[in-house]
Amino acid sequence: MITITKKEKSVFNQLKYLQMDYSGGLSVNILKMDLDLSEHEIKEILDNLEKKGLVSRVDKGKIKANYLDDEIEVVNTQKDVKTAELNQLELEALEIIRKLADSQGIISRYILEGNLLYGPLKVSNFRMYHIIISLENKNILRKLKKDDGEYYQVTIK
Structure with a gap:
């Protein structure tokens, strides 16, 4: 779209x-x-x-x-365009996250960030963190801390 x-x-x-x-x-x-x-x-x-x-x-x-x-899709302003594009990016990022996550929906922070940066989306650092934070705010991703590192968990299937 x-x-x-x-x-x-x-x-x-x-x-x-x-x-x-x-x-x-x-x-x-x-x-x-x-x-x-x-x-x-x-x-x-x-x-x-x-x-x-x-x-x-x-x-x-x-x-x-x-x-x-x-x-x-037609929207009113450039700001609305950016919002709609981010929503589309979030959906694409979520698909990538689901493919990479294990059976419990857990994925290493570094694997997630690396795939968003260098994978099919090739987003910038700023955009990557914006996507991750947005997914966290929407309760789609949850940050986990384990003894061996930082992880994210997909909360919706």
């Missing part, structure tokens, strides 16, 4: 609509004038859409909309 703001959705929809007339890609200036957005706004929105794989840049600064099979 891809999460975008309402402005990003309107830019993406307009790009798809205008792209029917401009087969080789659309100039940013045409899109900017059509939507009446500032240079800074359109650049920021297009950069965000490009990071999410919804648009791509082609010859001489022209852009094209990419048609993806992924579901697109």
Whole structure:
């Protein structure tokens, strides 16, 4: 699932609509004038859409909309986008944790952190701790201290 703001959705929809007339890609200036957005706004929105794989840049600064099979969720603000993405990351992290945990749902802290950092998610240190703390606050993970080290236990199956 891809999460975008309402402005990003309107830019993406307009790009798809205008792209029917401009087969080789659309100039940013045409899109900017059509939507009446500032240079800074359109650049920021297009950069965000490009990071999410919804648009791509082609010859001489022209852009094209990419048609993806992924579901697109529209939210109000960038903050809501970050929250939705974190929730998606939490779900993906929980799946990884469940695969790594033993039959009692226990996993070593270092194995968990290493798999979040260097595994399929490849999150940053800050994001990794944010995910772990968020899962702890939601009572999905519980921190355990044993004689041989620190562990986490998955509390829901």
